[in-house]
Amino acid sequence: METAIDVTLLALLGLTGIALLRVYNLVTAAMLLAIYSLLCASLFTTLDAVDVAFTEAAVGAGVSTVLLLGTLALVGREEKRPLKRQALPLIMVVVTGAALVYGIADIPPFGAPDNPAQQHVAPVYLQESEAATGIPNVVTSVLTSYRGYDTLGEVTVIFTAAVGVLLLLATGRGRGRGPDDG
C-alpha cells in the first residue's frame, strides 16, 4: 500500500513537472507549482519526514505561491513563446541526465535498513537524543539542540534575504519616480 502511494505521488509529480515546462501562462505555472509543492508534502509524509512535509506545505505551497503571484501582478503574466527550438540546452540536459543515471545505478536499494546512510550516526541520535535533550521528536532535537548553530546561521540567511529584498524594492520605487523614468 505504501509503495503504491509512493509510486502514484511520484508519477503525479513527474506529470506536474512536464506540465510546468509546457505552459506559457505564468499564473497557471504558479498554480501548478503550488500543486507540485503539495504533492511533494504528501510524498514526504509517506517517506516518514513529517516535519519536512508541513514545512513544505506551508512554505513551498503557501509562501512561494504568494510571492510568485505578487511578482506576476507587477511584471505581467504571459511568457513569450520561443521562436525556434534550441539544441544546446537539450544536449546539456541529456548529458547531465546520463551522468546522474550512471551514478544512481550504484546507489544502495531504496528503504533497506542496512544502508550505509542508516548505519553511521543516525542510530546514536535515535538512542541517545531523548536522554540528552528531553525532546521525543529526534528531528527537533537535532535541529535546535545538536545543530543549534546551523539553525542560527539559517536565520542569518533569512535575515540577509529579507534585507536584500527590501533594499532592491526600495531602490526601485525611488528610481521609478525619478526624471529619467522612461
Next chain:
Amino acid sequence: MRLLGLYNYWIVVGLMMIGFYTMISRGNLVKKLIGLTVFQTSAMILYISVGKVRGGTAPILLDRADVLYSNPLPSVLILTAIVVGVATLAVGLALVVRIHEAYGTIEEDDIHVQDDAP
C-alpha cells in the same frame, strides 16, 4: 528488479532535468525561477528518499522498544534547505521586479537587445 527498486531516484533524475531544462531553455526570468524551484525540490526528494527505512515510522520516539525509525538526519538537512530555498526565491523575484522596472520586460533576449543598443 534492483533497478526497479530505485524508482524514487529515477523520478528524481527526471524532475531534476525538467527543472534544469526549464532554467536554461526558457528566456522568461520568472519561468527560470520556477525551474530552479523544481530543481531544488527534486534534490529534497532525493535526500528524504535516502533516509526512508522500509517498515519504519517517523522519528518521533515512542515508549516501546521494538519500533523501527526512519533516519532523522535528512529531514534536518532538508528543513534548512526549504527555508533557504524560499529565501533565494524571494531575492530572485525581487530582482525580477527591479529588472522589469528598469527594462520594461522580463524576457532575457529583449533585455540583451536593449543592452546592445547604443
